[in-house]
Amino acid sequence: xxxxxxxxxxxxxxxxxxxxxxxxxxxxxxxxxxxxxxxxxxxxxxxxxxxxxxxxxxxxxxxxxxxxxxxxxxxxxxxxxxxxxxxxxxxxxxxxxxxxxxxxxxxxxxxxxxxxxxxxxxxxxxxxxxxxxxxxxxxxxxxxxxxx
Amino acid sequence: xxxxxxxxxxxxxxxxxxxxxxxxxxxxxxxxxxxxxxxxxxxxxxxxxxxxxxxxxxxxxxxxxxxxxxxxxxxxxxxxxxxxxxxxxxxxxxxxxxxxxxxxxxxxxxxxxxxxxxxxxxxxxxxxxxxxxxxxxxxxxxxxxxxx
Numbered sequence: 001x002x003x004x005x006x007x008x009x010x011x012x013x014x015x016x017x018x019x020x021x022x023x024x025x026x027x028x029x030x031x032x033x034x035x036x037x038x039x040x041x042x043x044x045x046x047x048x049x050x051x052x053x054x055x056x057x058x059x060x061x062x063x064x065x066x067x068x069x070x071x072x073x074x075x076x077x078x079x080x081x082x083x084x085x086x087x088x089x090x091x092x093x094x095x096x097x098x099x100x101x102x103x104x105x106x107x108x109x110x111x112x113x114x115x116x117x118x119x120x121x122x123x124x125x126x127x128x129x130x131x132x133x134x135x136x137x138x139x140x141x142x143x144x145x146x147x148x
Numbered sequence: 149x150x151x152x153x154x155x156x157x158x159x160x161x162x163x164x165x166x167x168x169x170x171x172x173x174x175x176x177x178x179x180x181x182x183x184x185x186x187x188x189x190x191x192x193x194x195x196x197x198x199x200x201x202x203x204x205x206x207x208x209x210x211x212x213x214x215x216x217x218x219x220x221x222x223x224x225x226x227x228x229x230x231x232x233x234x235x236x237x238x239x240x241x242x243x244x245x246x247x248x249x250x251x252x253x254x255x256x257x258x259x260x261x262x263x264x265x266x267x268x269x270x271x272x273x274x275x276x277x278x279x280x281x282x283x284x285x286x287x288x289x290x291x292x293x294x295x296x
Contacts, residue, residue: 013221039225050218120268121290136294139291148259
């Protein structure tokens with residue numbers, strides 16, 4: 001299956017939001033429409049330190065993730081690449097597309113000068129833990145969140 | 149003890165780097181000098197989505213943390229506040245300054261419109277786990293890193 005990974009455009013937005021909602025945890029969190037997504041897309045797109053990406057198969061958006069490049073002071077002034085909001089279309093999971101997408105994301109971080117790639121995944125996503133372990137990520141941290 | 153929390157200036161940089169190095173995990177990672185830090189500081193300072201902060205006691209830098217505000221699509225186009233590189237001067241730990249600093253950071257995220265504050269902490273930092281649990285953070289995620 002031929003999949004291309006590329007920067008998202010505004011035309012991809014409905015498909016990306018549908019992917020975010022089509023998820024065990026995301027279903028309760030995402031509205032199916034709303035101008036908030038369009039405004040958020042524009043802010044992401046305008047930020048040189050952000051890259052919203054899609055996996056594209058024959059013009060269909062079948063996956064998405066968001067990269068953020070964060071300049072820090074620690075580790076000798078290192079840039080970190082952070083991966084968020086990773087989704088693959090439900091009917092296409094288990095075919096290696098997620099692995100290709102993460103490998104593309106890691107390569108993109110490397111070419112952006114990142115010294116590290118980091119992400120968190122919900123404790124309940126057991127499949128995701130096995131997935132990131134297998135791809136060579138180290139489960140070294142605990143992730144804390146506070147909803148405001 | 150009167151402590152003010154404020155945006156870092158370039159004059160604070162040597163003290164911030166010293167705090168990053170004065171840490172069980174940081175000691176092996178930070179050089180004591182180097183132009184890389186100055187260049188990194190300038191990039192952080194120029195980014196409207198970043199806020200490098202210090203805890204200031206009578207003109208002395210006694211703590212630091214870095215905030216990043218990340219616009220996302222998920223959760224209805226929410227902005228996340230991320231806290232990184234939290235340090236309190238070794239001789240002043242256990243006096244509640246860290247708690248004040250994190251509470252200030254959370255309030256700053258709230259005033260910036262964030263829907264969530266997130267951070268990760270190394271699995272080995274047991275004191276930090278108790279600290280964030282106590283401050284009302286939920287340990288909901290696992291944190292993965294890959295060094296490039």
